[in-house]
Amino acid sequence: MKRVFLIVLDSVGIGEMPDAADYGDAGSNTIRAAASSPYFSMPNMRKLGFFNIDGVEIGEKEKNPSGSFARMTEVSKGKDTTIGHWEIAGIISNSPLPTYPNGFPQEILDEFTKRTGRGVLCNKPYSGTDVIRDYGEEHMKTGKLIVYTSADSVFQVAAHEDVVPVETLYEYCKIAREILTGENGVGRVIARPFVGTPGNFTRTVRRHDFSLQPPKVTMLDQLCGHGYDVRSVGKIIDIFAEKGIKEYVRTTGNEDGINKTIEYMKQDFEGLCFTNLVDYDMLYGHRNDVEGYAKALTYFDERLPELLAAMRDEDILMITADHGCDPSTPSTDHSREYTPLVMYGKPIRAGVNYGTRGCFSDIAATILAYFDIKPECAGEAIPIL
Known part of the structure; x- marks a missing residue:
């Protein structure tokens, strides 16, 4: 019974890419920043070969790693969660998704107000914690929605x-999702x-994402199409707009995400379990x-032995990331x-050091190859077997 987690x-992230300066990120190195703290310790990841990856400048290299490893290159035009996860799943995005450094066009806000019956506050790029500090009281007095990017x-x-009410907020966001199409x-x-x-x-754990549908076939679609289970943990279900996923659980944070991944590892299924652990980005990077x-x-490193212990003979564990978010810049x-x-995995x-790979989508191709499925998406399979 083959399974991939x-x-x-x-x-x-593990260091700036050659085009980092084009994105305003010259010198960024998320793992190096985290390793500068005395609280950083990842001996179990070191044993798997994490510090042996090309370009990783921290930690002691493992002489006989029990895992194999590679450095992954993002070729899509962007550095956000959606683009990164789509590329992991086999979609190369040649055009960046739209951003709004000066706020959203008035015609979008007018339509949003018309359909929700509520006015709008802010309409600027803003920190999520700062925006509720600065606009929260006015929102409570007026009932206007705080819209920001x-x-x-x-x-x-x-x-x-x-x-x-939270369910009403979700309905408002569904309205916004309907409005924000095409060039927007x-x-x-x-x-x-x-x-x-x-x-x-304070923000609550009832955040909910409403994503664009992936524009092309992903490894998730192919796995489902061949009769395999695809299960997701955390915000994966939202990132892929529920496409290509048979079963999912949402999470309240990293601890919950690890626990629910282990729960899936204890169940009988054949296919993929796709987990996102969001706290690094949401709580600390930003x-x-x-x-x-x-x-x-x-x-995570302290919990890693539990994940390894729950693995079965035909299981493969893959640990990766979707972009960087250097907390020191x-x-x-x-x-x-x-x-x-x-x-x-056995x-x-x-x-084996597989060097620097050409794109994140090599992960998708590798997973599909393990299940003997010919990829219909981007990527070149890593010869891990």
């Missing part, structure tokens, strides 16, 4: 749960509910919290970086 450590292709709507087709519309009082607002980022990586946005790929050859 693909875990995305969201934003754990970032350097990524996102239309974010924040609302206090006492002013706009942002990667994600994100519901950002919050609670609290002025001066003490907030420039080096220590928090380091602690989160250390926590002045920017709070994603960074254009190489990502790691660490692989482990079916694969151990201790």
